[in-house]
Amino acid sequence: MSDSEEEQVKQFTAFIVGFSGAIGQELVKELVNSNEYKHVTLFGRRDDYKIPCLRNEDDEEIEELKEKYSFVKIDFNNLDNEEEKEKFNKAFDKGFCCLGTTKKKAGSAEAFRKVDYDYIVNTATNASESGVKEFHLVSSVGAKADSWFLVSHQYLHLL
Secondary structure, eight states: OOHHHHHHSOOEEEEEESTTSHHHHHHHHHHHTOTTEEEEEEEESOSOOOOGGGBOTTSOBOGGGGGGEEEEEOOGGGTTSHHHHHTTTTTOSEEEEOOOOOHHHHSSHHHHHIIIIIHHHHHHHHHHHTTOSEEEEOOOTTOOTTOSSHHHHHHHHHO
16 A cells, blocks of 8 residues: 555544453454554543553553543443433544443343443444444344343344
């Protein structure tokens, strides 16, 4: 690719929810290290995460990556209020959702549904209403309607 062609390559902005888990951390590493993305916003329940792929051996942030990402605290329980919706109004090109939990971690089927369904739907709705052009969801392997596992049912309702 020539220099002029390289300059014409569009750089995207993106957000990720669910970036602290194994899949989310791999996605963070891919996007932040990609020349295709100029900035990645990491929406989380806190604003002080230590993501291993963004840190060096001394547990300090990797200086040259600092410009490529930011953490934004978000209240997943109130994604329908204007303050939370406003956080999506940053002209993102793409959104990525790697949210997920287990029934055991959530504590109940109702709490599990809140994370694995409500938070995802509300995030996707805010992204859509804000003009995000693409929304990517990482779901469960083997999701099927007749599964005995609750997670399989959850993801099928999202489709």
